Amino acid sequence: MCGIVGLFLKKDDLRPRLGDMLTDMLITMTDRGPDSAGIAIYGDAEAGRTKITVQSEDPARAFADLDAAVSEALGQPVTLTVVDTHAVLIVPDDRVAEATALLEDRGLRVMGSGASMEIYKEVGLPRDVAARFGLRQMGGSHGIGHTRMATESAVTTMGAHPFSTAPDQCLVHNGSLSNHNQMRRRLAKKGVFTRSENDTEVGAAYISSRIAEGASLGEALDGTIRDLDGFFTFVMGTRTGFGVVRDPIACKPAVMAETDDYVAFASEYRAFADLPGIEAARVWEPEPATVYFWER
Amino acid sequence: MTTTLDMTALDLRQVNTRLQAAARAQANEDYVITNPRGSHAMACGLDGPLGVTIKGSTGYYCAGMNKEATITVEGSAGPGVAENMMSGTVTIHGDASQYAGATGHGGLLNIKGNASSRCGISMKGIDIVVHGNIGHMSAFMAQKGNLVVLGDAGDALGDSIYEARLFVRGSVKSLGADCIEKEMRPEHLETLAALLDKAGADARPEEFRRYGSARKLYNFNIDHADEY
Numbered sequence: 001m002c003g004i005v006g007l008f009l010k011k012d013d014l015r016p017r018l019g020d021m022l023t024d025m026l027i028t029m030t031d032r033g034p035d036s037a038g039i040a041i042y043g044d045a046e047a048g049r050t051k052i053t054v055q056s057e058d059p060a061r062a063f064a065d066l067d068a069a070v071s072e073a074l075g076q077p078v079t080l081t082v083v084d085t086h087a088v089l090i091v092p093d094d095r096v097a098e099a100t101a102l103l104e105d106r107g108l109r110v111m112g113s114g115a116s117m118e119i120y121k122e123v124g125l126p127r128d129v130a131a132r133f134g135l136r137q138m139g140g141s142h143g144i145g146h147t148r149m150a151t152e153s154a155v156t157t158m159g160a161h162p163f164s165t166a167p168d169q170c171l172v173h174n175g176s177l178s179n180h181n182q183m184r185r186r187l188a189k190k191g192v193f194t195r196s197e198n199d200t201e202v203g204a205a206y207i208s209s210r211i212a213e214g215a216s217l218g219e220a221l222d223g224t225i226r227d228l229d230g231f232f233t234f235v236m237g238t239r240t241g242f243g244v245v246r247d248p249i250a251c252k253p254a255v256m257a258e259t260d261d262y263v264a265f266a267s268e269y270r271a272f273a274d275l276p277g278i279e280a281a282r283v284w285e286p287e288p289a290t291v292y293f294w295e296r
Numbered sequence: 297m298t299t300t301l302d303m304t305a306l307d308l309r310q311v312n313t314r315l316q317a318a319a320r321a322q323a324n325e326d327y328v329i330t331n332p333r334g335s336h337a338m339a340c341g342l343d344g345p346l347g348v349t350i351k352g353s354t355g356y357y358c359a360g361m362n363k364e365a366t367i368t369v370e371g372s373a374g375p376g377v378a379e380n381m382m383s384g385t386v387t388i389h390g391d392a393s394q395y396a397g398a399t400g401h402g403g404l405l406n407i408k409g410n411a412s413s414r415c416g417i418s419m420k421g422i423d424i425v426v427h428g429n430i431g432h433m434s435a436f437m438a439q440k441g442n443l444v445v446l447g448d449a450g451d452a453l454g455d456s457i458y459e460a461r462l463f464v465r466g467s468v469k470s471l472g473a474d475c476i477e478k479e480m481r482p483e484h485l486e487t488l489a490a491l492l493d494k495a496g497a498d499a500r501p502e503e504f505r506r507y508g509s510a511r512k513l514y515n516f517n518i519d520h521a522d523e524y
Contacts (some may be wrong), residue, residue, distance in 0.1 A: 250394070250413055255374075268356075270334035272334070283372055288431070
């Protein structure tokens, strides 16, 4: 059992409240996943610049001179924002590979990167994780979150969701995949590698690799129904929106709500209780083996 | 007399304790629950005559094990609504999530919207009327009772069905193992008319088709021995 929440804003005036609304939804899903919690939030993008989110077990030491070191190595200034165990570096688009290698050499864990996506995830209760990162204060156009009850890999930061396997793409999952080892090997043969032992990361890598091969988000999500075996309700975030797909058996719960202001996803209706205008929202259960997505 | 219980002031256990005590006392009173906020296990285990109206949507296992009570959800219901109901009436104004009315022994589950997968799974005498559509694997291993669907049914309807009767007005995406379309006889039309009337459904019995067991799985067939 895990909990998933997602919120996609149709209007800009709610953007400053995105983190606040997502935090309430995430905390409500604590019963479904008290082991770890995470959120991917799509905020403001700056042309020509990429955000890289990194994590460290020892942030005081790791982040102390990080901006100076990276700036010196790249030969141009970078911006660093430290948020508890995480830090977001903003680097020029054409230096991302170089910067990522540098960060990994320094022992930092790369959570994800992208023009607008930032990822924050840690072990602990959703309430505590949200407070550490100040999720309530974060704004943006859309975001997805996850509360984990671990099954397929250990309770660690790297085993927490969301998983990002390509710029601005991330995945959260309720369920368990049974062919993830086989799929991990198949992807490795194509040069697509995962960082953890986790099944969901393989699902994320599968979707990213399909998109990299030219599939649309809809086609890539559709492919999960055919190529991934097991139970899943997936919510996939991209720079422009999010998508939802459930396996054909659909025993993992899912509910959606839509108003003129937003589209919301949750494992249970409880997570919607505080959303503005929920009483008048269209609320429905996404169909099994059917791809839904919203883009701006 | 109607008593209102507000769930912003009372927690779930306090609300259910009040309802269960009133049901046991055979009080036959009416209760209104406000601000349910999708809570789990609301109004479950009511063992006597009682009217309960829930003003909003509910989470898992609402109205489970109901006996004699009349429960109305003025919203949608999460998974397992009216699971193992013995008698009474449960009405859902919105949609119901998966396995609505599972293992129910009696009473009426009246869903005004759609029901999702596994509706009426292993039903044992309950009557279920769904005004919209139902999802896949509905009435799996259904033993007794009636499932009436005004809309369409999903894949594998009535798989491994025993003696429950299934009435569908719309299309059936596919029938499950050992489930077949059956002749609609006068007694079926009569049963269906009574159920439609009781559920306040706007449909005529003649518009429905009946499905049930081919009874081929009841006994072991020696010709299939090689398949095991």
